[in-house]
Amino acid sequence: MSLELSDVTRLSMLAQIDLTDEQSAQTLEKLNGIFALVEQLTAVDTTGVEPLNHPIAMLLPDLSLRLREDKVSEPNRRDEYQQVAPATQDGLYLVPQVIE
């Protein structure tokens, strides 16, 4: 399987990353190289094999999510957090006009 330029355009939209036509062409070539490598996977028979999303589940099969008590632990540190923000006003983060 090999990708086409239209795939690269679709991916750059999904990932919200601008690509110039030249970059798209280069990216296409590189991605096709990577997917030539990745193709090997499709040949492997994995019938009946469970995916391993958390490596440690190999050792602890009953691995389960730890739950936090429902108690407030975070004070208001807005000013500190917003020091690194590109644009704020009245405590709000500013972004280009959003139309719904």
Add this chain to the structure above:
Amino acid sequence: MQWEVVIGLETHTQLTTQTKIFSGSPTQFGAEPNTQTSPVDLALPGSLPVMNRGAVERAIQFGLAIGATIAPHSVFARKNYFYPDLPKGYQISQMDLPIVQGGRVSFAMEVDGKTEIRSVQLTRAHLEEDAGKSLHEDYQGMTGIDLNRAGTPLLEIVTEPDMRSAAEAVAYAKALHTLVTWIGICDGNMQEGSFRCDANVSVRPVGQKEFGTRCEIKNLNSFRFMEDAINYEVRRQIELIEDGGRVVQATRLYDPDKKETREMRSKENAHDYRYFPDPDLPPLVVSAEWIARVQAAMPELPGAMRERFVRDYSLSEYDAAILTQSKAMANYFEAVTVITGKEQAKPTANWLMGDVASTLNREGIEIAAAPVAPAQLALLLQRIADGTISNKIAKEVFSAMWEAKSDNATLADEVIESKGLKQISDSGALEKIVDDVLAANAKSVEEYRAGKEQAINALMGQAMKASKGKANPAQLTELLKKKLTT
């Protein structure tokens, strides 16, 4: 052509936890922008989510309340899309394995005068995090983002396409609203967005098997809007098809001012969310013991209580449904009847749905805030029963009790006493009244004696008037007859 309407609802209920689903930030409504955010809520580099036990517990409560399966093992997945109110660029939600699976919500519904019990099948209910808010007031040509709401725990409750009219959808939504507030997992405040519905609406020719193309109407935050929006959307789709057009699947917004829906131009349309299990969160495991503990602590649910009211108090389905629309009202009803006795259940229901309900409406308050306590109302009802006052006088007494705002248990008696509203049963006093009336109405007396029986009614009326309505009717009639026939 005859059209059938098909509706499914997705309801986002904000859970009543102290903190967010994956962080220790508070969740109060109406705080200053971004003062309830933490590194996790802001998706600062290096921050990681840690699950809130309280949110899981509430999901279990809901699942048990609707007779659903609580998944012993459920998985959090990432829903990837870019939007400024979504700090991580993905929403942590549940996709393939939701915590609540199946279940049904049943409710009473008025269908041409008759009360029918309907029930809607649920597909699932899953835990997820809420997004922040975009403030579109102009900030130097930009939009302001407030992330206080980001990460608030939501239970998204999804139905099968079981509803066939806007009215039925609203009836279901109201029943669901009753249920989630009844068990206390959601405050139900629709103005603040604690309970928001999306409606999937489609139409098909009656008799057709396959569904028509659906449109999703987002963020219906009042029952009124829901009904209007669905009705508009149904009309729009039917007209579209009848004019030879076809419905395109899309997400739409309801505009209450224009009373119409319009298509949303935003991330919601035709998107590839690239769901995958969140590697930061191992599977959520709910033990049988935990479920049993929650089950043991469950209150009696509205449906069960409705049936019990019909059974134990021989109330009508309708009365029982109205009284169990809120836990407070149902509790008030039982608090009264425990004093007055079951035989007074019907009068109690009538009073609660009548004078009490209308007074509450007029003052715009909830039953919990009513100045007349159950025990006080109970005494009033007893005074009607034992003939101390008539039902008509009782209304006057009730409004006086309401104004009095007293917690005196014998308030009803006080009012009757102080206003002198007790019925007159003392024969001496009645005799005097009767004699005066007979003397003043010789004409009617003659007519009666001449055999015109109904002439007695006029005399009764006069006598009642003279007694300011307080005369004991039975005694009065008896006395009149005696005097007329001698």
Add this chain to the structure above:
Amino acid sequence: MHTKTIKELSDLLQAKKISATELSKLFLDRIKASDLNAFLHVDETLTLQQAAAADQRIAAGDATILTGVPIAHKDIFVTRGWRSTAGSKMLENYVSPFDATVVENFNQAGMVTLGKLNCDEFAMGSSNENSYFGAVKNPWDKTAIPGGSSGGSAAAIAARLTPASTATDTGGSIRQPAALCGVTGIKPTYGRVSRFGMIAFASSLDQGGPIAKTAEDCGLLLNAMAGFDERDSTSIERAKEDFTRDLNVPLQGLKIGIPREYFGAGLSADVEQAVRAALAEYEKLGATLVDISLPKTELSIPTYYVIAPAEASSNLSRFDGVRYGFRAKDYTDLSDMYCKTRAQGFGDEVKRRILVGAYVLSHGYYDAYYLQAQKIRRLIAQDFQEAFKKCDVIMGPVAPTVAWDLGDKADDPIANYLADIFTLSTSLAGLPGMSIPCGFGQGEKNAKRPVGLQIIGNYFAEAKLLNVAHQYQQATDWHLRQPAE
């Protein structure tokens, strides 16, 4: 002084033969004089404050064995005070409002932070050439790459710019640079070291670990670094342990598994010779070599390069120019702001991996790629469990070659990916792995470029790995060699 191990420095500090302040000044001067580009941010004032505090602790007698010893952190760990850039333009001026758990742990132990270490952008790379702030040079040969992604961490140890450094390993990012720079590094079992405050690359693979001169030093550092953290839902609840407890256990009877697949085509002759020599040394120490097979080794490359980019594409979505970090200058609307910010803020390799990740997760491809890769991941992990029935530890090369020249593979992702072949499967399985110096390459160029021996253990066998490494370092001196200044 700068050549001393942590253990030695600790003794001198406790004996008050040198102060933490003197020690940190000494290393700050070496850093200033260095031209390796290993450090991204140094703040003398902050460092000397910590040093003064350490001296007080020592004076007050409540010092730990690490108090006063300098350390530097890979710029993937967020730090109060020092910038945290992840080697990216996206975070060029980012200062974190909190410390990573790992940083907190070392602060509590009284270690003195020298600064932040250069690395491939968001830890994506094997050569350190993907850093927005320029590649780190290999101290043994400044025309060679230091390895990656923890190139700064390894180079700084090799050049004796710090006695201790932190690093992270997602597919070999601790072991490979340690090998290429001739130093000792350990990647613990997944879940041992908290990921809280580690800027995420691939969450199910990322694992922090120390790099130092010796296995003993790594053990001392790991004692402070590892441990349960309730702020990381994948952190494992286990009792604290002393990773140095078994250092001196003799290796008599140790069974070392030698995976065929690690010695096949692609392994350069000079690396193979150095590794074989090390194995012979182990036999002298009483170990026996057992032939084993890890049949899915080659598949670990495509498996890793599906799973890691998939997680990365999602983890890096938060860099959108809204709440922190870089935001493009001119844009027409919201989407344009996103697209330009991310196009200008990320480097080529990062963008490439984000696109690959988006693809393998997208509708219609998820099952064929992402899900399939997660299944093969289990098969890979099962192969290791089979192997550990026959042996106590597994040994082989860390990388197929010694360090290559700067620029050689800079524009060739595939070539870089293939060079990860011996480290990826360990990461996919979540197993602990080490790299220790075991010699040099051959030929007039490679002769000054180090070779690393990889030691892989079963889950939670870090103490065993350190024991096995320490015994070798007692018998050899490769770990004491240092580049000419």
